[in-house]
Amino acid sequence: MSLSLLSSMREREKEKDGLEQCQIKEYFKVVSDDLRSHSDECLLAVKQGSAQVETLLKHIVGQRTLSKIFRLCDPVEKTVDNPLDVSNLFETLAGNFAGVAQYNKDNRIGKSSKSANITIDTLCDIMTNQTIGPQVRRLAAVNDLLLNAYDQECLDYKYNTMIDAMRNVSWDSEVSEGGRQWTYQTCTEFGFFQTSTYKPQIFGDRFPIDFFVQQCTDIFGARYNMTFLNKAIERTNTLYGALNIEVSNVVFVQGSVDPWHALGITKTINQGAPAIYIKGTAHCANMYPRSAKDLPQLKAARVEIQQLIGSWLDL
Structure with missing residues (x-):
């Protein structure tokens, strides 16, 4: 074996190790466990609904259906060829469940009265309600609930719109409340990206680690790539001792x-x-x-x- 080939293999192995340390694959495993705590039926309905979204994306009639039932700000039939837009759509729909699970039954002061009573049980009651229709329609009903709770007219899933918002450094921007700061930390210190890598995945596999590293470079600059992130994570673990x-x-x-x-x-x-x-x-x-x-x-x-x-x- 040539030295150049051996070096290339080592680099690929290092990159693979880097991919593992950048993400928290177990995040959505816990979300899945949370849904299962309500019922196996809820977990299965979410998985089936996500699969139906994939199927509908494959043809124009299905794409138009998705645009309508999920109240998409931009018709998905016009963006379906952009993998970043599709990844962001899936990550956003998964986030509907992750956000509720993460703050399930909390007692935060100042929390919107519209969202205060939305819990895992609330979402699962929707997902197991067969009168709503097929599972994809139930996913859309969950989406409706959360859009209304946060006074949003439509679901903005466009990747470039998200990136533009994250680039906004003004004090009165929405992301100045913590979104940009947190993202910068993930891109420069520890990763912790909540990816779709865990198997079996009930939310599809459209938002892997590369999707999040792409955000780092698009928001903060080309130097914030996987190589940079791997070194940053190694430094953080060295400074703070990781789990030790x-x-x-x-x-x-x-x-x-x-x-x-x-x-x-x-x-x-x-x-x-x-x-x-x-x-x-x-x-x-x-x-x-x-x-x-x-x-x-x-x-x-x-x-x-x-x-x-x-x-x-x-x-």
């Missing part, structure tokens, strides 16, 4: 419903860095105001966290 982090007086809190817990520390590292895993709760549930509906394990976790921090502060 050496810290004390830190409590790691995770909720079983939160898709991000798949990436978190759920087992105690040492006596000075305990982990608390709260079954049945979603993202940052312990940090939101108390509610009469709080689960007993959430109430207990808050007490434990308070006692830990109090002991560290010697209160």
Whole structure:
């Protein structure tokens, strides 16, 4: 074997390893588990609905149907040849479920009254309601619910529209509230892209890691490519210790419903860095105001966290 061929193979292996460390494949696995917690029927309906979207995209009548039932701002029949637009459509439809799962039954102050009561159960009740029609129609009904909750007239799935919005650096832009900052961190520190790579995938496979790295280069510049990202992730893991982090007086809190817990520390590292895993709760549930509906394990976790921090502060 020639040295050039051997070097090329090594580079491909390094790139493959880089692809693995850039993404959190388990994110949508947890979303799937969350839907299954309602019923296997819900999980299957979402999978079948996603497959029906793929089928409808293959012909003009189906494309027009998708444009209508999903209230697309731009007819998909005019953009179907753009793979980035199609990827963004699938990622957006999957995000309808991911966003609700991540913040399921939270108690955030200031949360819109229209979206406050939308939970995993709400979405699954729609997805298992056969009177709505085939599964793709039920996906569209979920989409309708969320568009209305956030006062949006149509679903804007165009890739370039998203990129233009993310490039906006003005303080009064929508992305200035955290979207651009978070994206910059993912592109320069740790990846954490929520890809469609996990198998079996119920939302299709249209938004793999390349889709997200493309966003990095399109938003921030050509240097923010896969090579740059791999080096950035290696640096971050070296600085902070990855999952072997050496810290004390830190409590790691995770909720079983939160898709991000798949990436978190759920087992105690040492006596000075305990982990608390709260079954049945979603993202940052312990940090939101108390509610009469709080689960007993959430109430207990808050007490434990308070006692830990109090002991560290010697209160």
